[in-house]
Amino acid sequence: MKPDSSRSMDHIERAHLVEPGDASHVIHRYPAAPEFEGLLQRFWIPVWSVPPGQEAPQRVLQYPVALLVVSSGYARFYGVVSGLSETTLTGEGWAVGVMCAPAAGALVAGGPMSGYTDRFVDVADVLGAAGERLTARVRAAMVPDPRSPDAHGAAMAAFGDALRGYLPVDDEGRLVNEVVAFVEGDREVVRVAQVCDRFGLSERALQRLVHRRLGLTPKWLVQRRRLQEAAERLRGQPASMGEVAAVLGYADQAHFTRDFARVTGTTPGRFAARHAPGS
Numbered sequence: 001m002k003p004d005s006s007r008s009m010d011h012i013e014r015a016h017l018v019e020p021g022d023a024s025h026v027i028h029r030y031p032a033a034p035e036f037e038g039l040l041q042r043f044w045i046p047v048w049s050v051p052p053g054q055e056a057p058q059r060v061l062q063y064p065v066a067l068l069v070v071s072s073g074y075a076r077f078y079g080v081v082s083g084l085s086e087t088t089l090t091g092e093g094w095a096v097g098v099m100c101a102p103a104a105g106a107l108v109a110g111g112p113m114s115g116y117t118d119r120f121v122d123v124a125d126v127l128g129a130a131g132e133r134l135t136a137r138v139r140a141a142m143v144p145d146p147r148s149p150d151a152h153g154a155a156m157a158a159f160g161d162a163l164r165g166y167l168p169v170d171d172e173g174r175l176v177n178e179v180v181a182f183v184e185g186d187r188e189v190v191r192v193a194q195v196c197d198r199f200g201l202s203e204r205a206l207q208r209l210v211h212r213r214l215g216l217t218p219k220w221l222v223q224r225r226r227l228q229e230a231a232e233r234l235r236g237q238p239a240s241m242g243e244v245a246a247v248l249g250y251a252d253q254a255h256f257t258r259d260f261a262r263v264t265g266t267t268p269g270r271f272a273a274r275h276a277p278g279s
Contacts, residue, residue, distance in 0.1 A: 014232035017059040017084075017264065020275055024048050024056035024089055028152060032098070033160065038169040038177055039107075041065070041099045043156050047146045048089045056089040061228050061263070064180055064214050064221055066105030066113065068123060068159065071095035072143065075123040075135040077108065079116025079215055083263055094146035096138050096155045098163075102180040103173025106213050107166045117215035127162060134162040175199070176213040179206070183221045187229065190249030192218045227263055230256070234272040241268050 025048035032040035050056050062085045067078040071094060105113045109126050123131035141154035169177070182198055183189050195218055196203055203218075210218050226248045233244055245256035260268045 014228045015061045015063055017061065017231055017271075019057070022056060024050050025058075026147075030152065030156065036160065036163070036167070038174060039101055039104045039167055040159075040163065041101050043096065043098050043152075043159070045094065045096050045146075045152055045155070046089075047094045049092050050090050052091075054090075058087045058089060059264070060085040060087075061224065061231065063099065063184075064216060064224065065102055066100045066108065066116070067097055068100070068108070068163075069095050069097040070123065070135050070138040070155075072139060075131065075138075076120040077116070077123050077126045078120040079105065079113055079118065082118055082216065082220065084265065094142055096142060096152075096159070098156075098159050101169070101173075102176045102214060103169045104163075104166065105215075107169070107173065108163070112212045113215035114211050115215070130162045134158050137161075172209065172213065176209055179210070179218075180214075180221065184225050188249075189222060190226070192222065195222075223259065226250075227260060230260055230268065231264075231271070234268055235275040241272075244268065 025046045028045040028047070030043045030045075032042055048056065060081075062081045064080055066080070067076075069076050069078065073093075100108070105116070109116060123135060125131075127134065137158035138155045141151045141158065145151055179195060179199060183195060189195065192203060192206065195201075196206055199206070201209070206218050210216055210221065214221075230244065230248055233247070241257070242253045245253045248256060250256040250259075257267055257269075260266075260271070264271065266274075
């Protein structure tokens with residue numbers, strides 16, 4: 001089925017720290033089919049064209065999920081990048097990626113995601129022959145015209161066929177999906193204890209769950225959501241840095257500045273100035 005092109009318009013997400021004026025690429029985005037609820041979230045298909053001799057760095061505060069990405073030159077399964085994920089676009093190219101649900105990484109990897117934090121492997125290393133078939137089908141679909149909705153639909157169908165066998169999601173997987181949704185969806189969540197209380201888990205049990213299924217810690221989940229929200233607010237017309245820090249639940253501006261700079265490599269003030277209207 002051809003994807004609904006009305007849902008594929010590019011937009012700046014809070015996780016993608018797009019540089020102002022970066023016209024190097026267009027990202028088509030599509031939701032995963034309802035049958036994959038709890039396993040897959042959405043597809044993104046960037047198509048880029050960078051002039052010879054130039055580069056277009058892309059920086060992302062990744063969500064706490066595994067990714068599978070196929071391009072003309074590689075096919076990879078990615079664990080979560082704990083810091084800032086950086087990819088540099090050059091020349092002409094495309095990629096087809098699927099953002100998994102939190103539950104999916106360990107199912108696809110066949111074990112704990114802790115071994116994949118800050119690293120990637122070839123898709124065939126986790127999917128075997130199915131990964132090789134997936135890669136071949138996606139490339140066959142995309143090479144003729146990577147901007148075509150029909151190509152996008154065929155590529156996404158290939159991912160669906162490769163991953164459908166991991167359904168239904170297991171009970172622990174559904175729990176980690178709920179944990180992540182709670183942290184990402186409630187801006188009042190600023191402490192791990194709040195997550196423990198919500199799900200009736202001890203801090204140790206929550207740590208084991210998140211480490212096993214995501215390769216990270218509950219504290220990281222909370223901090224990542226706060227930093228993504230910070231980037232979103234700073235790209236608008238923020239109030240003072242102190243007020244932004246307070247809204248995000250930081251005890252003081254200095255703590256917020258340290259956290260933001262440590263992960264993104266720039267201070268909140270510089271980030272806001274670079275993304276200010278008219279800059």
